Amino acid sequence: MPITHEISVDLPGRSYKVTVGIDILTGLGRIAAASDGRVVVITDSNVRPLYADAVQASLSDASGRSDVIEFPAGEEHKNLATYEDVMDRILSLEPPIDRRSVVVTLGGGVVGDLGGFVAATALRGLPFVNLPTTLLADVDAAVGGKTGLNAQAGKNLIGAFYQPEAVIIDAAVLKTLPADELGNGLAECVKHGVIRDWALLDFIEDNIEKITSCQPDTLAELIGRNVAIKASVVSADERESGERAHLNFGHTIGHAIETAAGYGVLSHGQAVALGMVAAFDIAESRSLIDSSVAGRVRKILTELSLPVNFDDLSNLPAEARNPNRLREIMAHDKKTLGGVVRFVLPVSPGVVAIFDDVTDEQIKAAVAALG
Numbered sequence: 001m002p003i004t005h006e007i008s009v010d011l012p013g014r015s016y017k018v019t020v021g022i023d024i025l026t027g028l029g030r031i032a033a034a035s036d037g038r039v040v041v042i043t044d045s046n047v048r049p050l051y052a053d054a055v056q057a058s059l060s061d062a063s064g065r066s067d068v069i070e071f072p073a074g075e076e077h078k079n080l081a082t083y084e085d086v087m088d089r090i091l092s093l094e095p096p097i098d099r100r101s102v103v104v105t106l107g108g109g110v111v112g113d114l115g116g117f118v119a120a121t122a123l124r125g126l127p128f129v130n131l132p133t134t135l136l137a138d139v140d141a142a143v144g145g146k147t148g149l150n151a152q153a154g155k156n157l158i159g160a161f162y163q164p165e166a167v168i169i170d171a172a173v174l175k176t177l178p179a180d181e182l183g184n185g186l187a188e189c190v191k192h193g194v195i196r197d198w199a200l201l202d203f204i205e206d207n208i209e210k211i212t213s214c215q216p217d218t219l220a221e222l223i224g225r226n227v228a229i230k231a232s233v234v235s236a237d238e239r240e241s242g243e244r245a246h247l248n249f250g251h252t253i254g255h256a257i258e259t260a261a262g263y264g265v266l267s268h269g270q271a272v273a274l275g276m277v278a279a280f281d282i283a284e285s286r287s288l289i290d291s292s293v294a295g296r297v298r299k300i301l302t303e304l305s306l307p308v309n310f311d312d313l314s315n316l317p318a319e320a321r322n323p324n325r326l327r328e329i330m331a332h333d334k335k336t337l338g339g340v341v342r343f344v345l346p347v348s349p350g351v352v353a354i355f356d357d358v359t360d361e362q363i364k365a366a367v368a369a370l371g
């Protein structure tokens with residue numbers, strides 16, 4: 001089981017390790033060994049038939065028992081009803097769990113968020129180990145300790161900062177991931193390059209074919225580099241009071257387009273790709289950055305089959321292209337403070353800064369430029 005990267009996430013008072021490798025799900029016995037034997041795996045209905053047996057088998061090498069709790073796959077299930085159901089099931093296991101029992105989350109960001117929140121709140125907090133299985137979860141959701149659920153009032157409004165004991169990433173499991181889901185993670189990888197590491201974009205561009213065909217060594221390298229970036233940002237600012245906001249690059253307009261399009265019309269990666277293009281457009285209009293830099297990012301997004309304008313998408317409702325509607329959604333975003341929309345804009349390759357003075361005209365022009 002080759003381990004390719006070990007990255008430490010250092011936080012005030014504690015740190016934990018993210019291990020990246022290939023075919024490492026079969027070496028999980030040490031989790032169980034460290035946990036007094038009792039492990040509960042929380043997973044979803046798509047991931048369970050693919051990987052839960054392998055995880056359970058490797059856990060049982062060192063442990064007497066592990067239980068699996070499955071919930072239906074999909075963002076629409078990341079809610080209080082599923083939370084209640086999973087919580088009831090974990091609390092009624094026999095023999096009962098106790099505070100030494102370990103929760104293992106096996107799945108994408110939905111499983112990590114919901115299962116992590118169950119871990120944070122069951123018996124006032126159980127240790128948890130995150131085994132992400134999507135590229136988005138590997139490079140984004142699994143690192144940083146945000147757990148939670150969607151509420152009627154909006155996405156991710158219920159939750160807690162709760163750090164895992166460890167994150168174990170097996171690049172080999174991405175071979176079963178649908179292409180759109182891979183694209184969601186790739187958009188976040190491009191984002192990381194823009195905000196911290198321009199050379200990461202060279203790596204992506206040089207390896208497009210190997211990445212999109214899920215070649216495990218290349219994916220492990222991609223994941224390792226991206227986890228290191230996310231870990232350094234989170235370590236510097238766990239509670240999002242400062243530079244963690246840089247991770248929002250491309251998400252201000254991106255989220256608005258995603259919301260305006262309506263549930264399930266655009267993938268998150270498609271929306272973020274458009275949001276990044278729009279942010280580059282604003283940066284260009286303010287003479288922050290040269291047009292060749294923006295052109296490079298658009299080229300990479302296109303090579304990754306991510307959209308760079310509205311015409312790259314079929315079935316996009318008119319609402320999602322309407323600058324006034326998008327501006328209205330941005331004003332209601334939970335990251336908007338006191339009505340001021342904060343923008344993360346590129347100022348040189350691999351460097352971004354926060355701007356509070358982007359005008360409505362600049363926002364509308366950038367949306368109009370998307371087509």
Ligand SMILES: NC(=O)c1ccc[n+]([C@@H]2O[C@H](COP(=O)([O-])OP(=O)(O)OC[C@H]3O[C@@H](n4cnc5c(N)ncnc54)[C@H](O)[C@@H]3O)[C@@H](O)[C@H]2O)c1
Nearest residue numbers: 046073108109110111133134136137140141146173176177
């Ligand atoms: N906590 C954070 O900091 C953070 C950051 C970003 C996103 N998120 C959250 O993450 C969620 C999105 O995560 P996601 O994109 O992983 O979605 P997801 O968990 O819904 O997974 C996407 C789909 O792929 C399936 N799947 C997962 N692994 C698979 C595999 N290896 N092979 C085949 N199918 C597989 C899942 O069952 C699901 O159908 C959102 O709810 C978002 O809010 C959280």
Ligand SMILES: [Zn+2]
Nearest residue numbers: 188251268272
């Ligand atoms: Zn995102």
